[in-house]
Amino acid sequence: TPTLYHYALFSDNVLAASVVVNSTIVNAKDPSKHVFHLVTDKLNFGAMNMWFLSNPPGKATIHVENVDEFRWLNSSYCPVLRQLESAAMREYYFKAEHPTTLSSGASNLKYRNPKYLSMLNHLRFYLPQVYPKLEKILFLDDDIVVQKDLTGLWDVDLHGKVNGAVETCGESFHRFDKYLNFSNPHIARKFDPNACGWAYGMNMFDLKEWKKRDITGIYHKWQNLNEERLLWKLGTLPPGLITFYGLTHPLDKSWHVLGLGYNPSIDRSEIENAAVVHYNGNMKPWLELAMTKYRGYWSKYIKYNHPYLRQCKLNE
Numbered sequence: 653t654p655t656l657y658h659y660a661l662f663s664d665n666v667l668a669a670s671v672v673v674n675s676t677i678v679n680a681k682d683p684s685k686h687v688f689h690l691v692t693d694k695l696n697f698g699a700m701n702m703w704f705l706s707n708p709p710g711k712a713t714i715h716v717e718n719v720d721e722f723r724w725l726n727s728s729y730c731p732v733l734r735q736l737e738s739a740a741m742r743e744y745y746f747k748a749e750h751p752t753t754l755s756s757g758a759s760n761l762k763y764r765n766p767k768y769l770s771m772l773n774h775l776r777f778y779l780p781q782v783y784p785k786l787e788k789i790l791f792l793d794d795d796i797v798v799q800k801d802l803t804g805l806w807d808v809d810l811h812g813k814v815n816g817a818v819e820t821c822g823e824s825f826h827r828f829d830k831y832l833n834f835s836n837p838h839i840a841r842k843f844d845p846n847a848c849g850w851a852y853g854m855n856m857f858d859l860k861e862w863k864k865r866d867i868t869g870i871y872h873k874w875q876n877l878n879e880e881r882l883l884w885k886l887g888t889l890p891p892g893l894i895t896f897y898g899l900t901h902p903l904d905k906s907w908h909v910l911g912l913g914y915n916p917s918i919d920r921s922e923i924e925n926a927a928v929v930h931y932n933g934n935m936k937p938w939l940e941l942a943m944t945k946y947r948g949y950w951s952k953y954i955k956y957n958h959p960y961l962r963q964c965k966l967n968e
C-alpha cells in the first residue's frame with residue numbers, strides 16, 4: 653500500500669475535470685492521501701488552474717500542467733506528432749492545387765477533429781516521461797465519475813503486467829479484429845484476432861514494469877508502422893491494444909462500468925455498484941443529448957451554487 657495515491661487526468665474540459673476530481677475526493681476515505689496530476693492545453697490552462705485554486709479539492713492535492721510546455725514531446729521524438737505535421741503539410745500542398753470536394757472533405761473531417769489531433773490524447777503513452785518518479789499511477793478519462801473509494805486498486809496484484817484494465821469482450825464482441833486490420837501481415841503475424849479488447853478510462857499502470865519493458869518504444873515502433881493508416885484508423889485504443897498485448901491484467905468488471913454515453917439499457921444495479929462509471933460514446937453528460945436517466949450520476953458532483961454554473965442548463 654503506497655503512502656500517496658496518484659492519478660493522471662488529461663483534459664481540456666474544466667467542468668468534466670472538476671467532476672472527476674470532486675467525485676474521487678468525495679468518495680475517498682482519506683482525501684489527504686490522493687494526488688491529482690492534471691495536464692491540459694495552452695488554451696485551457698488558465699481556466700483549469702483558476703477553477704481548482706478557487707474550488708480546492710478538500711485535503712487532496714492537485715497539480716495542473718500545460719502540455720504545450722513539455723519540450724520533450726516534440727516531433728523528433730514522437731511519431732504521432734511527426735505524422736500529424738506531415739499530414740498537415742501534404743494537405744496544404746494538395747489544397748493549393750485542387751479545391752477539396754465535398755466528399756473528400758467529409759472523409760477528411762474525421763481526421764481533422766481536434767480530439768484526434770490533440771496530444772492530450774496521446775499523452776497516455778508517455779506516463780513515465782511525464783511522471784518519472786512514480787511507480788504506479790491510476791489513469792482516468794475525463795468522462796467518468798468515481799463512486800467509491802479507489803484505494804483498493806493499488807492492492808490488486810497485476811502479476812507483472814503493465815496495465816490493469818477491465819475487459820470489454822463479454823456480451824458485445826469487442827475483440828481485436830474489430831479494431832485492427834487483420835488483412836495486414838504486420839497485424840496478422842503478431843496478434844490473435846479473437847483476443848479480448850479492454851477499455852481505457854480507468855487503468856492502473858505499473859510504471860516500473862513499463863520502463864523495464866520499454867512500452868513507449870513499442871508504441872513508437874507501431875505508430876511508425878502505421879504511417880499510412882493501414883494497421884488501424886483512429887484513436888488511442890487500437891495502438892493501446894497493440895502496445896499492451898499480453899501485458900494487460902483484467903480487473904473485476906465492477907471497478908469500471910462502461911457505455912453510459914451510448915447504451916440506453918445498462919442494468920441499474922450494475923451502475924450503482926460500480927466504482928467508476930464511464931460515459932464513453934457521444935452522449936456526454938454535459939451535453940444536451942445526454943441520456944437523462946444517466947445524467948444524475950454525474951451532475952450530483954457539480955457545484956451548483958457556483959455563479960458560473962448557475963446559468964448553465966444542467967438539470968439536477
Ligand SMILES: *[C@@H]1O[C@H](CO)[C@@H](O)[C@H](O)[C@H]1NC(C)=O
Nearest residue numbers: 723724725726727728729730
Ligand atoms: C525534443 O525531444 C527530445 C527528447 O524527448 C529532446 O532531447 C530534445 O531536446 C527536444 N527538442 C527540442 C527542440 O526541444
Ligand SMILES: *[C@@H]1O[C@H](CO)[C@@H](O)[C@H](O)[C@H]1NC(C)=O
Nearest residue numbers: 833834835836837881882883
Ligand atoms: C489492410 O491492410 C492491407 C495490407 O497492407 C491493405 O491493402 C488494406 O488497404 C488495409 N485495409 C484498410 C482498411 O486500411
Ligand SMILES: *[C@@H]1O[C@H](CO)[C@@H](O)[C@H](O)[C@H]1NC(C)=O
Nearest residue numbers: 674678707952953954955956
Ligand atoms: C462536490 O460534490 C458535492 C456533492 O457530492 C457537491 O456538494 C460540491 O459542491 C462539489 N464541489 C465542487 C467543488 O465541485
